[in-house]
Amino acid sequence: MRKADLPAKHLCRACGEEKVLDEMILIHRRSDWAWLLRSRCKDCNNKHERGHRRKWKTAYLRGWRFRNPEISEEYWRKRNEKDRAVINLRAYCRFRREHGAILIQGRMRRHGFRISLVEAKRLLKRFGRCYPSRFGLTPGGLREAERLRAGQRRSGKKMFSLFEIRMMVYEDGHFIRPSRQPVPYKRSSERLRSWQANRRQERLAA
Numbered sequence: 001m002r003k004a005d006l007p008a009k010h011l012c013r014a015c016g017e018e019k020v021l022d023e024m025i026l027i028h029r030r031s032d033w034a035w036l037l038r039s040r041c042k043d044c045n046n047k048h049e050r051g052h053r054r055k056w057k058t059a060y061l062r063g064w065r066f067r068n069p070e071i072s073e074e075y076w077r078k079r080n081e082k083d084r085a086v087i088n089l090r091a092y093c094r095f096r097r098e099h100g101a102i103l104i105q106g107r108m109r110r111h112g113f114r115i116s117l118v119e120a121k122r123l124l125k126r127f128g129r130c131y132p133s134r135f136g137l138t139p140g141g142l143r144e145a146e147r148l149r150a151g152q153r154r155s156g157k158k159m160f161s162l163f164e165i166r167m168m169v170y171e172d173g174h175f176i177r178p179s180r181q182p183v184p185y186k187r188s189s190e191r192l193r194s195w196q197a198n199r200r201q202e203r204l205a206a
């Protein structure tokens with residue numbers, strides 16, 4: 001069947017909805033250059049494949065996206081435009097829900113430690129939202145961090161950065177109880193928000 005002969009809509013047997021061709025799976029058979037319609041839409045197929053995809057197929061799809069970046073980018077651009085409000089709301093809710101863990105993940109990444117969000121949530125539960133900044137350490141913890149840092153200076157051998165020293169001090173238990181820790185960098189974030197608001201007003205006035 002030629003592509004022009006395909007129907008405008010087709011029934012998905014998985015969800016029972018009639019959908020347009022852009023939402024269905026099309027197969028281009030190379031033996032006779034015919035176009036075929038699968039009886040499952042893209043959304044249902046993705047739900048079925050998630051968690052069951054074979055390794056060779058994952059590698060094939062990754063290679064296809066690498067060889068066809070324009071098509072892949074166009075697909076995601078259209079999909080994101082269609083669901084932009086839902087995507088933004090979902091991202092905002094996730095950020096509010098996992099705010100503390102996301103901030104810990106960002107601090108670790110900026111110092112070369114790449115961790116998953118699951119690991120960041122574990123650190124948040126154990127050490128609190130200030131980890132591994134100085135704001136979550138007790139006065140004794142701050143002294144211990146400075147003692148370790150001074151010991152490195154005296155020996156002339158810098159084995160650990162200040163960031164890594166604070167991580168070790170947290171591990172030793174010299175941190176404020178998570179429920180009593182302050183909000184780290186609160187003043188800096190307020191200044192940044194104020195600066196951004198002023199910049200927006202300047203652009204509107206220009």
